[in-house]
Amino acid sequence: MAYEKILSEIENIVSKGTDTEGTRRILHLIGGQDYPPDILESIKLWNEYLPKAEEMPYTQAQRYLHFLWDAFDKQPLCVSIPFAVPFRRILASKLFAKCGKNFICEGNCRFNFGPNLTVGDNVMFNHGCYFDTKGGISFGNFAAAAEYVKIFTHSHGEADHMSRTYAKVVIGDFAKIYAGATILPGVTVGAQAIVAANSTVVEDVPENMVAAGTPSKIIRPRHNEGRTGLQLNHYWLAGKAFET
Numbered sequence: 212m213a214y215e216k217i218l219s220e221i222e223n224i225v226s227k228g229t230d231t232e233g234t235r236r237i238l239h240l241i242g243g244q245d246y247p248p249d250i251l252e253s254i255k256l257w258n259e260y261l262p263k264a265e266e267m268p269y270t271q272a273q274r275y276l277h278f279l280w281d282a283f284d285k286q287p288l289c290v291s292i293p294f295a296v297p298f299r300r301i302l303a304s305k306l307f308a309k310c311g312k313n314f315i316c317e318g319n320c321r322f323n324f325g326p327n328l329t330v331g332d333n334v335m336f337n338h339g340c341y342f343d344t345k346g347g348i349s350f351g352n353f354a355a356a357a358e359y360v361k362i363f364t365h366s367h368g369e370a371d372h373m374s375r376t377y378a379k380v381v382i383g384d385f386a387k388i389y390a391g392a393t394i395l396p397g398v399t400v401g402a403q404a405i406v407a408a409n410s411t412v413v414e415d416v417p418e419n420m421v422a423a424g425t426p427s428k429i430i431r432p433r434h435n436e437g438r439t440g441l442q443l444n445h446y447w448l449a450g451k452a453f454e455t
Contacts, residue, residue, distance in 0.1 A: 214294045222301045225276070229305070234275040241279075241298070242286045254278055258323040262375065263345045263365075267324050276306050277325070284318050296453050303330070311352065313454045315447055322348075327364075331384070333454055335447040336360075346377030346396060351384035353445035357408070362394040383418065385443055403443070405433050 217240050224233040231248050239245060256277055259269055269277070280302050283289050296315055303310040306325035311332035320340040322328055327344040331352035339359045342348055346364030356362075368374030378397030382388065386400045389408040400406060404416040407423035407430075416422040419433045435443065446454050 214291075214297075218294070218297050218301065221298065225301050225305055229272045229275045229279075231271075231275075234279065237279055238282070241283055242288050243282060251275070251278075256281075261323065261345070262373070263324060267326065273306070273325065276302050280306065281321070289318055315453050317358075333445065337390075347379035348382070349379070350382045351386065351402065353385045353441075353443075354382045354387070355445065355447060356382075356388045357390040357392075359391050360388045360394070361392075364396050366396055385440060385445055386416075387445075403433060403435065403439065 221237050221240060224237060227233070229237070231251050234251055235245065235248070254274060256269070256274060258264060258277070259274070280299070283298065289295050295318070299316045300310070300314050303314055303316070307328045307330055308326050309329045311330055311334065313333045314330055315335040317336065317338040319338060320336045322342040322344045324344045327347045328342065329349040331350055331354065333353045334350045335355040337356060337358045340356050341361045343363045343365060348362055348364060362380050364380050365375050365377045376396070380394055380396065381399040383400055383402035383404065385403045386405070388394065388400065388406045391409040392406045393411045394400070394406070395411070395413050398412050398415055400412070400416045401418035401420070403419045405421045406412055406416060406427065407421060409425070410423050410427040411425040412422055412427045414427070416429065419435065420429050421431050421433055422428065423430050
């Protein structure tokens with residue numbers, strides 16, 4: 212069975228609402244184990260034990276989609292990029308609040324509440340990113356998060372760990388967050404801004420500026436050489452693969 216046929220069947224299942232039998236079928240198609248229905252129906256994910264889940268309980272369909280998203284990275288087929296990129300797009304179209312066209316996501320990227328994640332067009336998440344979406348995260352068009360980027364949108368009280376505050380993080384159009392950087396709650400990274408590798412960002416980064424360090428500081432303007440928007444060539448793979 213060619214990739215296109217498998218992906219078409221998966222997309223059809225997901226578009227109709229992923230139920231137990233649909234999940235079993237998708238697991239089979241991606242090379243997973245055939246679990247009995249009662250096993251799948253008893254699944255509870257880590258995120259469902261977080262306090263935010265009291266406000267945002269998973270539906271069964273969301274639970275299955277999250278399960279499939281994480282389970283896929285345990286299957287050999289996850290390393291086949293012609294299958295993996297479209298497969299994650301299919302799941303993201305139902306998991307996220309919004310997923311724009313040409314989304315590219317590498318393996319082992321995690322998030323906890325998909326309905327709090329908004330992704331524009333031509334966005335790329337590289338390997339191993341972690342997005343704490345409890346307070347909301349938004350990625351603008353042609354934005355990118357490189358390997359092992361972490362974004363947090365909540366914090367705990369020091370006197371009472373169960374006391375939590377939430378603040379949205381916004382990543383602007385054509386912004387780039389480089390490898391190992393950490394973005395803390397409430398930060399806005401402006402359009403065309405850059406966050407340097409391994410930085411910890413605690414304050415907003417203005418448009419077209421570069422932030423670096425821990426805690427980060429604005430060190431200079433981005434070297435745009437007079438270019439803006441599409442002229443910056445934010446195409447993530449050779450030959451503009453998976454982008455149109």
